[in-house]
Amino acid sequence: MSAPFAHVAVIGFGLLGSSIARSVHEAMPGVALSGWDADPAVRDRARAIGLAPSIPDEAADAVRGADLVILCVPVGAMGDAARSIAPGLDPDALVSDVGSCKASVAKALAEALPGQPVIPAHPVAGTENSGPDAGFASLFRNRWCIVTPPEEADVALVERLAAFWEALGARVETMNAEHHDLVLAVTSHLPHLIAYTIVGTASDLEDVTESEVIKYSAGGFRDFTRIAASDPTMWRDVFLSNKDAVLEMLQRFSEDLTALQRAIRWGDGDALFDLFTKTRAIRRSIIEEGQDDARPDFGRSDHNGKSA
Numbered sequence: 001m002s003a004p005f006a007h008v009a010v011i012g013f014g015l016l017g018s019s020i021a022r023s024v025h026e027a028m029p030g031v032a033l034s035g036w037d038a039d040p041a042v043r044d045r046a047r048a049i050g051l052a053p054s055i056p057d058e059a060a061d062a063v064r065g066a067d068l069v070i071l072c073v074p075v076g077a078m079g080d081a082a083r084s085i086a087p088g089l090d091p092d093a094l095v096s097d098v099g100s101c102k103a104s105v106a107k108a109l110a111e112a113l114p115g116q117p118v119i120p121a122h123p124v125a126g127t128e129n130s131g132p133d134a135g136f137a138s139l140f141r142n143r144w145c146i147v148t149p150p151e152e153a154d155v156a157l158v159e160r161l162a163a164f165w166e167a168l169g170a171r172v173e174t175m176n177a178e179h180h181d182l183v184l185a186v187t188s189h190l191p192h193l194i195a196y197t198i199v200g201t202a203s204d205l206e207d208v209t210e211s212e213v214i215k216y217s218a219g220g221f222r223d224f225t226r227i228a229a230s231d232p233t234m235w236r237d238v239f240l241s242n243k244d245a246v247l248e249m250l251q252r253f254s255e256d257l258t259a260l261q262r263a264i265r266w267g268d269g270d271a272l273f274d275l276f277t278k279t280r281a282i283r284r285s286i287i288e289e290g291q292d293d294a295r296p297d298f299g300r301s302d303h304n305g306k307s308a
Contacts, residue, residue, distance in 0.1 A: 004163040005094075007032040009066035011059065011081055013046045014231070015126060016098045017072030018135030021051040023168045026137040036062035037132075038073075038081075046132045060088030068164065071097040071109075076237030078105050082112035089116060094157055096121050100184060100234075102148040102177035104241040110150075117154065119161050121147045122180065123170060124188070128229040141169030148177040185245035190253060192235055193246065195227035 008024055008031055010017045017035065024033055034054035037043050047055050056062050063069050063085045073081045078097060089095070094117045099105045102120050109118045125143035127134065145165040149158045162172040175183075202221065239246055263271040 003028045003031050003167065004160040005031065005068040007034070007066045007068070008164075009033075009063040009069045009085075010035040010052065010072060011037075011062065011069065011085060012072035013037040013042050013051060013132040013135075014072060014234075015130050015134045016123065016139075017070070018046070018051055018132045019125075019137065019139040020070060020072065020098075020135075020168070021046075022135050022137040023140060027167050027169070032065070034062045034066065036085075038084075042132055049132065051132060051135075058088075059084040060086070062088070063093065064088045065090065067093050068161075069093055069095045071095065071099075073097075074231075074234045074237040075099040075101045075105055075241045076233075079108035079112045082109050086113060086116075089113070091115075092117065094119060094161065096161060098123055099241075100188060100238050101241040102146075102180045106148065106150060106177050117157055119147065119149045119153050119158060120177065121145055121161060121165065122184070123165065124184075125170075126230075128226050130231045130234075138169070140165070143170055145170040145172050146180055147172060147174045148180050149174065150177075181242050181245045182248075185242060185249040189238055189242060189246050190249045192227055192230065193239065193250065194253075195224040196235075198224050199228040 008020075010021050010033070013021070013035060017037075021033060021035060024031055032054075033052045034056075035046060035052040036055060036059045037046060038059075040057075043055055043057065046052065054062070059081070067090065069085060069089065071078055071081050078099060082095065085095075095109060095113060096118070097105055097109070097120050099120070100122060102122060106118070106120050109116075109120065123140050123143060123145040125139050127139075145162075147158060147162055147165070158174070162174070165172050198221070260272075260275070262268075263275075
């Protein structure tokens with residue numbers, strides 16, 4: 001079976017961009033691969049470790065001849081990245097991305113690249129690490145990639161983009177951008193916001209607890225610190241770009257937290273038990289879906305890529 005695209009250009013060599021490059025090398029060795037990063041030091045490192053045969057100094061040169069261009073930059077930088085590659089784009093080249101917010105990205109790309117085929121996408125995979133050395137080829141295996149085509153998108157191009165992600169090992173789902181942003185506000189953005197808050201609170205308490213919060217960190221707090229170690233630029237842009245959905249979910253969470261607080265205050269053990277039973281079942285469902293690992297320490301000693 002031939003590859004869905006002959007030449008893939010990766011713009012941005014962070015965790016996702018470097019993982020895409022490695023995965024294309026492994027899954028589609030006959031596909032031409034080029035790339036670029038705004039940081040000269042990252043470009044030098046990407047060349048040193050062989051992420052792509054062609055890594056020029058100009059963004060437009062990296063996309064010349066490519067039939068698929070994937071923007072792997074923070075969502076707030078999508079418009080600027082698109083404008084930087086515009087002079088080198090073939091008119092029929094498909095432009096996609098890996099951002100965690102889709103409505104704002106679709107708008108930014110449409111404005112920056114009028115008339116260019118654009119189909120946003122979001123591989124729901126990641127770790128807390130970043131940079132060109134953080135990527136690995138298996139990151140997308142058995143993870144979801146959500147494709148959010150605009151209404152006017154060419155169906156054949158949507159199918160080719162889905163085939164590309166499937167070739168990297170992902171499972172592909174299609175939905176509209178607004179629905180994606182609401183779903184991800186619940187499953188990803190709000191948990192990250194909570195993790196940042198809890199770890200920040202613990203840091204503020206360090207003087208009071210004489211460093212015991214860090215010294216005696218149990219599994220729950222440790223897992224929050226893993227999430228809170230994620231790239232700050234990326235997550236700043238996510239919250240600002242998807243603020244309406246995040247604020248809606250945050251309000252719902254605040255209401256549920258108030259109910260939980262009330263149950264604890266009034267000693268309502270039945271309410272607490274019912275909630276914890278429900279959440280335990282959800283955890284089992286996630287493992288059954290293959291989206292996490294039931295092994296000790298969640299199998300994190302292996303390079304199997306955690307969702308983000």
